Amino acid sequence: MNEHDERGTTMTGVDPGRLDDQQLMKELETIHRTRHDTLLYGSNDALRAHNERMAQLEGEYLRRNPRRFVSAGRTRDGARERAAADPGDGRAPVGKWGPGDTGAGAPRT
Secondary structure (H helix, E strand, C coil): CCCCCCCCCCCCCCCHHHCCHHHHHHHHHHHHHHHHHHHHHCCHHHHHHHHHHHHHHHHHHHHHCCCCCCCHHHCHHHHHHHHHHCCCCCCCCEECCEECCCCCCCCCC
16 A cells, blocks of 8 residues: 555645655645635535645644744733733724734724
């Protein structure tokens, strides 16, 4: 049985454990870039395959980088600090994508 004949499962791409660090990052960048279109326009099978591949690649990245840098702003404490710093004047916070979007599901204004 070869790596693409998994009997009952579909193998998409090279096993992430066999990729070097540069190849793994390139695969991650590609799959994240194609995520939105796959979600919006892909078939159920395409979305399922995309989910499985993304989980494989991200799992391998996390396995290799257990002590990766975590931005304080991307934690619950960081979110609480942002909420506490809100001026309370009714203006929506400005996030990465513009007014009203802090990346945490804030309502658009």
